[in-house]
Amino acid sequence: MVRIDGAMGEGGGQVLRSSLALSMITQKPLLIENIRARRRSRPGLLRQHLTGLRAAVEISGATVEGDRLKSGRVRFEPGTVKAGRYHFAVGTAGSALLVLQTILPALMLASGDSEVTIEGGTHNSKSPPFDFLEAAFLPLLNQMGPEVTIELIRPGFYPAGGGKLVARIHPATSLRPLELLEVGERKPLRARARVAGMPRGVAHQELLTLREHLPIEWQDTRIEEVERPIGPGNSLHVFAECGPLTEVFTGFGERKVDAVRVAERVAEEVKAYLAHEVPVGEHLADQLLLPLALAGGGRFRATPASLHTTTNIDVIRAFVDVPFSITELSPDGGPVEVAVGADVSPAPA
Numbered sequence: 001m002v003r004i005d006g007a008m009g010e011g012g013g014q015v016l017r018s019s020l021a022l023s024m025i026t027q028k029p030l031l032i033e034n035i036r037a038r039r040r041s042r043p044g045l046l047r048q049h050l051t052g053l054r055a056a057v058e059i060s061g062a063t064v065e066g067d068r069l070k071s072g073r074v075r076f077e078p079g080t081v082k083a084g085r086y087h088f089a090v091g092t093a094g095s096a097l098l099v100l101q102t103i104l105p106a107l108m109l110a111s112g113d114s115e116v117t118i119e120g121g122t123h124n125s126k127s128p129p130f131d132f133l134e135a136a137f138l139p140l141l142n143q144m145g146p147e148v149t150i151e152l153i154r155p156g157f158y159p160a161g162g163g164k165l166v167a168r169i170h171p172a173t174s175l176r177p178l179e180l181l182e183v184g185e186r187k188p189l190r191a192r193a194r195v196a197g198m199p200r201g202v203a204h205q206e207l208l209t210l211r212e213h214l215p216i217e218w219q220d221t222r223i224e225e226v227e228r229p230i231g232p233g234n235s236l237h238v239f240a241e242c243g244p245l246t247e248v249f250t251g252f253g254e255r256k257v258d259a260v261r262v263a264e265r266v267a268e269e270v271k272a273y274l275a276h277e278v279p280v281g282e283h284l285a286d287q288l289l290l291p292l293a294l295a296g297g298g299r300f301r302a303t304p305a306s307l308h309t310t311t312n313i314d315v316i317r318a319f320v321d322v323p324f325s326i327t328e329l330s331p332d333g334g335p336v337e338v339a340v341g342a343d344v345s346p347a348p349a
Helices: 014-025 047-060 096-107 128-145 198-215 260-274 283-294 309-319
Strands: 003-005 030-033 064-065 074-075 085-089 112-119 147-154 161-172 179-181 192-197 221-225 233-241 245-253 299-300 322-327 336-341
Touching: 003 014, 003 309, 014 030, 014 074, 014 096, 014 283, 014 309, 047 064, 047 074, 047 085, 047 096, 074 233, 096 112, 096 161, 096 283, 128 147, 128 179, 128 233, 128 260, 128 283, 179 233, 179 283, 192 198, 198 221, 198 233, 198 245, 198 260, 233 260, 245 260, 283 299, 283 309, 283 336
Parallel strands: 003 030, 085 112, 179 299, 192 221
Antiparallel strands: 030 074, 064 074, 112 161, 147 161, 192 233, 233 245, 299 336, 322 336
16 A cells, blocks of 8 residues: 655645546555645645545545545545546536546546546636646647547636536557657747636736737737636636647736736746746646656656655655656756656756
8 A cells, every 4th residue: 555645745635636646547555644734724625636536436446435525534445447428526616627637647548438527617726727738738648649638618717616628538558758858949929818707808908918028919819708607707828839839827817916917927927937948837847747657758848846846756656666857957946857767867958
């Protein structure tokens, strides 16, 4: 049995999600304690974490202890992962994408095709939004072997939720390594502002502000108004496409935060990413670690490694005997090269 301290490193829900995914794939029973213990105001399982746990139980026929709200301890013994049609509902604005993140690695290596419908939040702060998975992560994952598509049926914003997505998964028998070392040719930045139950002027102001800080042409911007929204919401996305991939940067409208400040925050993130002159950003780096470990190899160059990244590596090492290395590419704590697999020596600069 693999024992995981949920308070390790960053100490958030990613420790649980990666542990459940790897438990199902490796067929190693899991005992995880101190779940989300570093989230002192709301530790333990919240609704989105509980939904992800129960989704893992359903697709793998697992036996489980501790599957209740606020639980800080879960014992999980997986059975055989079964492909099929599944439907899960968070029941709040909790992230539907994080539920998918829990079960996708197992289903993309299952014995047949799957279709997964998930209801909940699709555009949440502090979790990957739909646009990030669609444009940034899944195209890279599909290069590694599986064929995964996601469809946004209805956006769902905090606090109303009510979003819905469908993921269709054609698995691979194994994953291919992936290398992302060069930036390649950068294409013009694109931006999308989405509003639900809010004035179109909010989106217009966000895009106007972005253009004051970033080289974005009007023809490369778009406003999307959500029809018949469940509740109000606003998201702003910048798409930075280079040779091997597309990075996505997101901001969300907040109460008492005007559209100008939302756009300025996103612009600051984009500028920092571009300044490092590497292909992979902070959040995409986190997402790539698990599939590269399952592939047994790969490497990428990214912005400075976050605590999320190093924590996820520690969780993966508890299940899979795959070497990792993180090499700084400059002496001032700048971008890094992450290598996975038997040859973890840095590639030539």
